[in-house]
Amino acid sequence: MGRSVKLEAFPAPVFMSIIEHLVVSIGIYKAVLLRRVNRSFNATILHAICVSQVVDMYDPATPHVKYDIPPSLRGAILLIRSRSPNATKQELPSVILSVNREIDRLTQPTEERRDEQHRIISEAVAVGINPFKLNYIEKGLKDIDEETHAQNLFCAAIVLGNLPLVKSMLEDLALISVRVNANNLYFGPPLQIACARGHIDIVRYLLSHGANIQEDSEDLDWNPNLRLRVFQKHVYQSPEGSPLRAALHGGHEDIANLLLEPEYRPSPTPLKMEFVESIVAAVRSGLYPFYQRLIQMTGKPLSDYPGLGGKLLREAVEYNQEGIMRMLLEKDGVDVNSVSDEATLSTRSALYTAACMGKAHVVRVLIGYGTKLRPPHYGPCPLEGAARGGHEEAVEILLDHGEPRALAFKCAxxxxxxxxxxxxxxxxxxxxxxxxxxxxxxxxxxxxxxxxxxxxxxxxxxxxxxxxxxxxxxxxxxxxxxxxxxxxxxxxxxxxxxxxxxxxxxxxxxxxxxxxxxxxxxxxxxxxxxxxxxxxxxxx
Structure with a gap:
């Protein structure tokens, strides 16, 4: 047998060429998983995806990848595009380029700080842009008028947590004219941006200058058959929804406490979808005390809201909040077999979610709580989800508990x-x-x-x-x-x-x-x- 040679032992250009060919062969979804191999693989995979961009984030063969990859990766791709000769021909790279240039001029950062600011701003655009608008934005270049550019800079200053720059932009009308309540297309609403990023000093400043904390007048009453309106798969630092939801998604307890003070506190009656989504955000971020506080504000126990317990249980599973999952089951009395009442997800239990995501440990835990391996009515079962995802360990657990092996093979x-x-x-x-x-x-x-x-x-x-x-x-x-x-x-x-x-x-x-x-x-x-x-x- 010949002596094996590690890939990293090849000259750097050869190693890079091999990895780039690999990414082209297996696509972005699988390539991202290879980042876990070691540090060298991680850096080279990221270079192939973000810098060389051997597979396009907007490749029509994977129309959902731009929503599914983390904002940090999406932002890194957009940042590289903003530095390319074609940056001015694409809307998002063009916006990032113009904002970074102007912010550099206003802040005069060191080279190291400049690179960090560029990364943060690009990532903020990646997470702030409504995913449903991505397809339309990328089809052509839109002229950015002076008012929009000014608002872009204002939002970028908030993203960076630069309070002096925020103050100068809002108060010095001779320098620039911005609106404290404008919903910026590329970054989101100013107050929500500050809440999501954890900049409490800017949150207080915006509130003192008329930032709107009131609930959306068009917000629907909560109904168990309505789907959550969280569009982002990755919600960390997302300015989506209300300021409270943005703060909870970011895990910023100080800002959440501020927004729950009497003068800012949202009304829980009648129960609105946004209030429920703030409860969900607390669960996703592992903030059980805030979940409890919001439920108590409604004046009713969780059991009085049909389907909500099962919804929260699945969210805890999906976002790796095993502690909250156990609290919901043991303290709040949520039925481990609860399924969503949403029309399109009527058969999906916490076990199904765990199996689909390959969370073998959680599958074992839920089985220990007595969860059923089959849905109560027609629909996909956990074994199907685990097998279709290729999650060998989760499949093994379910087969060992009596699930049909022929079904697992069919789904594989x-x-x-x-x-x-x-x-x-x-x-x-x-x-x-x-x-x-x-x-x-x-x-x-x-x-x-x-x-x-x-x-x-x-x-x-x-x-x-x-x-x-x-x-x-x-x-x-x-x-x-x-x-x-x-x-x-x-x-x-x-x-x-x-x-x-x-x-x-x-x-x-x-x-x-x-x-x-x-x-x-x-x-x-x-x-x-x-x-x-x-x-x-x-x-x-």
């Missing part, structure tokens, strides 16, 4: 999780030919073909799925499915494996077959599947 194949499918076959050699409900082994190959997953197709054959299974109809033949519903390159791959060629009516092929218009091709786990991207789907 369906979502392209080859590593999990291999693990299941190693543990249960006969699983390849086992049925689950109406699913037959032939359906496994069909799933792999539809997902254009070459590794899964080859693995199923290696694992023992017959090359020529008993197909009922001509349309079920693997080659026919490849030629009509997948792509030509998938069909060619089947030929190399020994599948028999089949004639088809090419006029019956759907528009997405050619993969020319990537916005119309089939998707799996948020990735639009093409020859370039099919390997971006799996966990590993």
């Amino acid at each position: 194949v369906e979502s392209g999780q080859v590593h999990l499918a291999k693990w299941l076959v190693a543990r249960y050699p006969s699983i390849i030919m086992e049925k689950y409900g109406r699913m037959r082994p032939i359906n496994l190959m069909s799933m792999a073909i539809m997902n254009k997953n070459l590794d899964m197709i080859a693995f199923l054959l290696d694992a023992g799925l017959p090359l020529n299974y008993e197909y009922i109809a001509h349309s079920e033949l693997p080659m026919v499915e490849a030629k009509t519903s997948a792509a030509e390159w998938v069909a060619n791959f089947l030929l190399t494996l020994g599948f028999k060629d089949e004639e088809i009516d090419e006029s019956a092929r759907p528009a997405y077959y050619s993969e020319v218009d990537i916005t119309k091709v089939l998707s799996c786990r948020g990735v639009r599947l093409t020859k370039r991207t099919w390997n971006w789907v799996s966990k590993y």
Whole structure:
């Protein structure tokens, strides 16, 4: 056997080239996970994503990635773009460039402080911009008028916590004209920015100069069937919602205490969606005393609000607040089997959330509290969520508690999780030919073909799925499915494996077959599947 060589041992340009090729091959989602390998990998992966930008954050193959990646990463990408020759041709980089230049002129920072200010401002834009406006903003360049530019600078000064600069901008009308209650498109409302960033001195200053603390007059009464209006997946330092919610999401207890003083305190009656979202923010940030305080302000126990306990339990699971999760179960009497009453999430329990996210320890804890492994009515079960996410340890726990292994295998194949499918076959050699409900082994190959997953197709054959299974109809033949519903390159791959060629009516092929218009091709786990991207789907 030859001697193994660590990748880091290669010359820096070679190592960088290897990592860049890797990122292109596996996509941003999987590449970000590799940051956990070691410090060298972390730095090189970040360079490939943020500096080289070998895979675009706005790649149409992954339309949700710009929402899913952390604001720090999104901000780093935007900052590099703001320093490129094309910065003035794109709206967000152009805004970041103009703000950073002017803030540099006003503050005269050291080189080290300048770089830090640029990073903070870019990240603030990344988290402050409403995600639903990202697509529209990036399509073209918008002219920034003088008033908007002034407001941008005012918000940037707040982001940086520079109270003297904030005062000069608000009070010296000869220098610049800004509005204390303007909702800035790129950063958010001034008071919420200060609350989210933890700048209590600026919060007090803005309040003394007329910052609006009142609730939104259009805020809806809370209803268990309404979805939360938290658009950001990552809410840290987000100026979204009310000042109180922004402070709680940022974990700033001093500001939250200030905003709960009588002169600023929001009214809990009638219970509004924003007040509930502030309760949720307290749970997400691990601020149990504030959660208790807000619930007490309503004058009713948590049990009087149907569905809210289950909603909070899931939020505690999702945001790694195991302590609050236990308090909700043990002290507040939340049913561990509570499910959301939101119309689109009616079957999703805390266990399902933990399983989907691969939180094996939490899965064990919840099972210890007596949670049911199956939803009370039709819908995805925790095993399905764990298997589709490729979370081997969570799948193992659920299987050890009696969940059907054939279902786990089906979901692993369906979502392209080859590593999990291999693990299941190693543990249960006969699983390849086992049925689950109406699913037959032939359906496994069909799933792999539809997902254009070459590794899964080859693995199923290696694992023992017959090359020529008993197909009922001509349309079920693997080659026919490849030629009509997948792509030509998938069909060619089947030929190399020994599948028999089949004639088809090419006029019956759907528009997405050619993969020319990537916005119309089939998707799996948020990735639009093409020859370039099919390997971006799996966990590993």
